[in-house]
Amino acid sequence: MSGERDSPPPELGQARARFLELVAEIRPELHRYCARLTGSVVDGEDVVQDTLAKAYYAISMATEMPPLRPFLFRIAHNTALDLLRRYDRRHVELVADAPEEAAMDERPDPEVVRAALATFLELPIAQRSAVILKDVLGCTLEEIVDCTGSSLPAVKAALFRGRTALREQVRAEPSAANLSLADRAEERARLHRYAALFNARDFEALRASIAEDCRLDLVSRAQRRGPAVREYFERYADVRDLRAVPGVLGDGAGGRLALAIHSPRASAHPGYFILLEWRGDRVTVIRDFRYVTYIADEVLLGRTTFRPDEEESR
DSSP states (O other), rough: OOOOOOOOOOOHHHHHHHHHHHHHHHHHHHHHHHHHHHHHHHHHHHHHHHHHHHHHHHHOOSSSOHHHHHHHHHHHHHHHHHHHHHHHOOOOOOOOOTTTTTOOOOOOOOHHHTOOHHHHHTOHHHHHHIIIIIIIOOOHHHHHHHHOOOOOHHHHHHHHHHHHHHHHHHHHOOOOOOOOOGGGGHHHHHHHHHHHHHHTTTTHHHHHEEEEEEEETTTTEEEEEEEGGGGGHHHHHHHOEEEEEEEEEEEGGGGGEEEOOOOOOOOOSSSSSEEEEEETTEEEEOOOOOOOOOHHHHHHHHHHHHEOOOOOOO
């Protein structure tokens, strides 16, 4: 045996590319749903990735193509529910109690459409799901039944309760909760240094800063590990009109230190984000969302936030 690994057959890559083309139009909508279920644009994208992997496998084993949109949303709903059950058991009850004859307005509620991501987290999951599908994505009640596996009376009850609770939250005084950065000075300083090297186009220094076992996730496109990650910077070396801004993506305790990438560099709004993880002064994980631009749309539309970190790195 030579000890060399065989390359995957090209047919696999072609099939994956065709599948991603097939779901491309649905994917931003799927992310809007998952981001609101989880309260995080990043966690929402993780659920989308997991959903697409499950859907790709299921379709490859099926004898015929299922109706794609409800099929994807049903997988996403169950995948997000599994995640929430593992990490947050406060609001994961499946049955909403509501008056049997609740007044039901079939039109989307504009107050719900404008609500920030974190607002939805205060709702039980059944209410959260029904409100997002109806008022954010414009689904019919029958489509919500199909996506969630609930009965029509349960969906109506969840929607009635969820709308009522969400309106109260939206009208209340906004929370003053912000991500405390005081205890994260070292991580902030590392992020600022990375941004400074990126903006100075010192890609050799960036290559030198990554750990030997660094993992690259070019979200939705490719993954690399170890020495192959160094090739990642070659693409950026060929593109000059970019600017990296360190800051906090998302509100409250769910906020994450991130780099906002402005392309072109003079643009007022980020085009996408990069998340980094560290071990000491070495980068161990790079998650680059350049091909997942709908996360930046959530910031542009005010449904989540990006706050530049103006503090000077020490």
